[in-house]
Amino acid sequence: MAAAAPAGAGTVQTTVATPDGTGSGSGFTYVFAAPAISSVVPNQGSVEGGNTVTLTGTGFTGATSVSFGGVAAAFIAVSATQVTAVAPAAPAGAVNVTITTPGGTSAGVPYTYVAAPVLSGVAPAQGPLAGGNTVTLSGTGFTGATAVHFGANAASSFTVVSPTQLTTSVPTGGPGPVAVTVTTPGGTSTQAVFYYYLGAPVLNAISPGSGQVAGGNSVTLTGANLLQATAVRFGATAASTYTIVSATEIRAVAPPGAAGTVPVTVTTPGGTSNGVTYAYLGVPVISGLVPGQGPSAGGTTVTLTGVGLTYTTAVLFGAVPAGFTVVSDTQLTTTTPPGVAGAVTVRVVTPGGTSIGLPYTRLDPPGI
Incomplete structure (x- = not known):
């Protein structure tokens, strides 16, 4: 006598019922079909692991393990066609993801471990508060970049030129230095510095407006946009000592000079200021x-x-x-x-x- 087996799992007892009663039967074992993975999403992640990955396919019922390149991963069997797993840590490179059920072990589907990017330089490393200028980032591991940040602000556009180079449009920000980072599936990069600068500095006055040719006297410069000053010059001679008090004030020590008048200027990343007149005086x-x-x-x-x-x-x-x-x-x-x-x-x-x-x-x- 032939009979079609109903759906089931594992080993069950078979019996035959007749008008004369029910006869004892023998064991019958359901054999699972081997599982098959059709996709792994996402298909890459950090070498540190810890990210959630969704496996989609068939025959996942009764799953007993999920492996990333032979390393067991924590997982939850969601359904016969879907399992979520937490990627374990592993060295950079591609591994096969497999799932094992009573029906066997699936064929492997590639998953790539990616090292965190390294950012080594920004050129140019400064720009206006309004942003919009294009800068080039250099480093390693930029492939698959998903975000570029200047401080807390994300760049609205960027282009991965190669694994070691990326160009991006600077967002608005500043004034002052901010950390630049690149994010990829491998994580977030080390930081480089970008300076947002104000407009070109402006000088309104210098006090006192004169001093001895030997220099050494303290003067106060007032104006605007004086933060981030990189140089104070008396004519062509740079002051060796100056202090940025605020965006509107700098105190400097006059260097030695020749008798006569010279223009005093301040230089910042935004440019060089107009000159204010300072007189070097000989002894009367x-x-x-x-x-x-x-x-x-x-x-x-x-x-x-x-x-x-x-x-x-x-x-x-x-x-x-x-x-x-x-x-x-x-x-x-x-x-x-x-x-x-x-x-x-x-x-x-x-x-x-x-x-x-x-x-x-x-x-x-x-x-x-």
Whole structure:
């Protein structure tokens, strides 16, 4: 007698029923068809593993193991046609994914382990806040890149030129440095730095506007877009010391220079500023003093002649300062302060230094 076996699994007992009763039967074993995998999604992932992979195919019922290149993976049997597994860690390269059931082991389907990319350079490494400029990233492992980030901002477009080169359009951001990263199925790259810069710097003023030719004096520059300053120059000479106080202020130490005026500029990634005038001053020289004497009560107007008098900050009779008016670079007038009778040295002070003195004689009033 022939009979068609109903659906089932494993080994079952067969029996025959007749009007006279039910006879004892023999065992019957259901044999599973070997499973078959039609797809693995995604078909690549990090060498560190841990990502979820979906296997689709047939004959997955009763699955006992899922293997990635011989390494067992944790899995959940979702249905006869689908299983989800967690990829184990493995070296970079392709492996075969298989599934085993009581019906046997499937043929392998490729899955590729990918190492995390390495980012070694960004060129150019700076650009405007508005973005939009194209930069080239260099490194390794860029194949299959899925994202490029500048800080928290994703680049809207990028092109993988080769496994070692990628071009991308910079998104808006800044100001200042941000970390650039590349993401692939292998993970997220090491970081490189990109600088967002403001517009070209602008200088409005320098204070003080003059100093001695030996340099060494501190000056304050004010303006705009002064963050990220890379150089402060007095003419062609760079200041060896400067401090960025804010986007509108820099303090610098003037380097040595020759007597005369020079433009002071600030350079940032956004460009070089306009120049503001700074005067290097030699030590003033006084060559004449008229009249050379007067009453000890003071109040006499004296004319000093010489050179380098424009930036005079003080006229001293001995140690006593006197009021003065600068007439020109070669002449000034001063009013003598009172003092004891006798000779006193007159000197002129400017940011360039203090002059050598000339004598002035105070006279007592005549006796009666």
